[in-house]
Amino acid sequence: IEPISGVATVAAGVAAVFFSSFRAIKCQFKECCTKRWINLNVTELSSSLRDQVYGQHLVIKAVVRHIKAHLSNKDPSKALALSFHGGTGTGKNYVSKIIADHLYKEGMKSGFVHMIASTKEFPHADMVPLYKDKLRELIETSVNNCEKSMFIFDEIDKMPPGLIDTIKPYLDYYDNLSGINYRKAIFIFLSNTAGTEILQQTLRFWHEEKERDTIELKDMEKLVTTSAVNTKTSGFYHSDVLLRHMITAYIPFLPLERKHVRQCIKDYLLAKKYYTNYGDIKEEKVREIAEQLQYSPEEEQLFSTTGCKRVPEKTGYVMEED
Numbered sequence: 095i096e097p098i099s100g101v102a103t104v105a106a107g108v109a110a111v112f113f114s115s116f117r118a119i120k121c122q123f124k125e126c127c128t129k130r131w132i133n134l135n136v137t138e139l140s141s142s143l144r145d146q147v148y149g150q151h152l153v154i155k156a157v158v159r160h161i162k163a164h165l166s167n168k169d170p171s172k173a174l175a176l177s178f179h180g181g182t183g184t185g186k187n188y189v190s191k192i193i194a195d196h197l198y199k200e201g202m203k204s205g206f207v208h209m210i211a212s213t214k215e216f217p218h219a220d221m222v223p224l225y226k227d228k229l230r231e232l233i234e235t236s237v238n239n240c241e242k243s244m245f246i247f248d249e250i251d252k253m254p255p256g257l258i259d260t261i262k263p264y265l266d267y268y269d270n271l272s273g274i275n276y277r278k279a280i281f282i283f284l285s286n287t288a289g290t291e292i293l294q295q296t297l298r299f300w301h302e303e304k305e306r307d308t309i310e311l312k313d314m315e316k317l318v319t320t321s322a323v324n325t326k327t328s329g330f331y332h333s334d335v336l337l338r339h340m341i342t343a344y345i346p347f348l349p350l351e352r353k354h355v356r357q358c359i360k361d362y363l364l365a366k367k368y369y370t371n372y373g374d375i376k377e378e379k380v381r382e383i384a385e386q387l388q389y390s391p392e393e394e395q396l397f398s399t400t401g402c403k404r405v406p407e408k409t410g411y412v413m414e415e416d
């Protein structure tokens with residue numbers, strides 16, 4: 095070894111050690127794509143979902159299984175793509191947040207978690223080419239920074255047609271695209287598509303006097319996929335994403351019954367400190383608040399038409415009266 099190149103090699107080595115220790119120290123305090131910041135405790139995720147999400151036995155089971163399978167696989171064959179379907183206020187956003195909170199130390203605030211609200215971010219159909227570039231850049235930059243990135247697309251059914259197809263390559267079985275591996279990423283699509291079909295099927299079980307908990311994924315899956323493809327107004331309509339089976343699982347959110355709404359009301363009353371103990375909550379108040387909501391179908395009056403979504407405003411209305 096010549097003296098000068100020897101000195102350069104040693105200097106490069108010292109610099110590398112310096113930068114890697116600097117990075118390690120920095121990552122103690124600031125979010126990095128490391129286990130310290132991204133780490134799932136499946137048992138905790140499962141128990142949080144069980145404790146906090148009402149009336150969604152299919153969701154809890156499917157979500158835990160898919161997330162667990164995806165994360166425990168060191169080399170997944172494709173990105174995880176979950177499609178959440180159901181009526182308004184049944185918990186699609188809520189469950190997505192619970193997943194993010196358990197996987198990322200920073201939860202929804204993590205730099206690797208992206209909530210993309212279709213109607214807010216892509217309002218004009220004539221600007222699709224620009225939106226496509228924006229979306230591509232967001233996904234590529236995030237996954238380039240961290241393979242375990244998560245993208246939640248709210249109201250995907252309202253996305254301008256064509257834009258969904260931009261996401262397609264990232265959901266595919268490619269080893270890498272331009273040197274980036276997208277197969278560890280998680281995509282969650284939220285929509286109201288198939289909400290009516292899910293409600294009808296749940297109602298059918300009720301009429302047949304079958305327990306709600308006995309509804310199985312297979313009782314719903316066909317309804318959901320058929321409706322998602324056939325709803326002409328939906329961004330999913332005839333989209334490549336669906337037809338090429340890029341979605342790992344379709345997850346149906348059942349309509350919420352009065353008893354579930356009452357649980358949401360109790361949670362809210364405690365969260366807003368109207369009561370300090372669960373046992374002190376007055377049932378008649380809970381019932382009064384629940385009665386402020388509307389229920390369907392017309393005849394049976396079984397399911398809250400807005401799920402638990404309007405609980406805060408109705409609770410405020412009833413409780414501030416006193």
Ligand SMILES: Nc1ncnc2c1ncn2[C@@H]1O[C@H](COP(=O)(O)OP(=O)(O)OP(=O)(O)O)[C@@H](O)[C@H]1O
Binds near residue numbers: 188350
């Ligand atoms: N199944 C549920 N269990 C417990 N709380 C729920 C449930 N569903 C909804 N909630 C409560 O209602 C709020 C609104 O629900 P959420 O935003 O998840 O509805 P959504 O299904 O995403 O509706 P939309 O289709 O209108 O976007 C949640 O923040 C949560 O507090």
